[in-house]
Amino acid sequence: QVQLVESGGGLVQTGGSLSLSCAASGRTFRHYAMGWFRQAPGKEREFVAAISWLGSKIYYADSVKGRFTISRDNAKNTVALQMNSLKPEDTAVYYCAADSTIERLKLSLADYWGQGTQVTVSS
Numbered sequence: 001q002v003q004l005v006e007s008g009g010g011l012v013q014t015g016g017s018l019s020l021s022c023a024a025s026g027r028t029f030r031h032y033a034m035g036w037f038r039q040a041p042g043k044e045r046e047f048v049a050a051i052s053w054l055g056s057k058i059y060y061a062d063s064v065k066g067r068f069t070i071s072r073d074n075a076k077n078t079v080a081l082q083m084n085s086l087k088p089e090d091t092a093v094y095y096c097a098a099d100s101t102i103e104r105l106k107l108s109l110a111d112y113w114g115q116g117t118q119v120t121v122s123s
Contacts, residue, residue: 002026002112004096009117020081022096030074035105036081038092050105086121
């Protein structure tokens with residue numbers, strides 16, 4: 001089992017920045033690819049970004065490329081999502097997830113999910 005707890009959400013104005021963090025506990029964190037997903041009201045959950053367990057592979061959704069940066073610290077069992085130039089359409093609940101392969105995360109499949117943290121971008 002892997003337990004994931006997100007933090008760092010909040011309210012920010014358009015053009016602002018937020019940094020999300022996900023703390024993992026349980027099974028060996030560094031063996032898992034990690035990802036961020038989001039779900040806006042009335043919409044399906046969508047892939048945002050993913051990073052392999054070594055950090056050698058990183059993928060982003062087209063909608064966040066150039067604005068968001070995913071990173072991980074295997075020594076601290078954390079994965080972060082730095083979000084810059086935020087837009088109102090980035091408003092959603094953001095979820096952290098873990099899976100054995102980054103390819104599954106790209107398909108929005110994951111073995112473990114966090115509870116989510118709300119990000120609201122005001123116009």
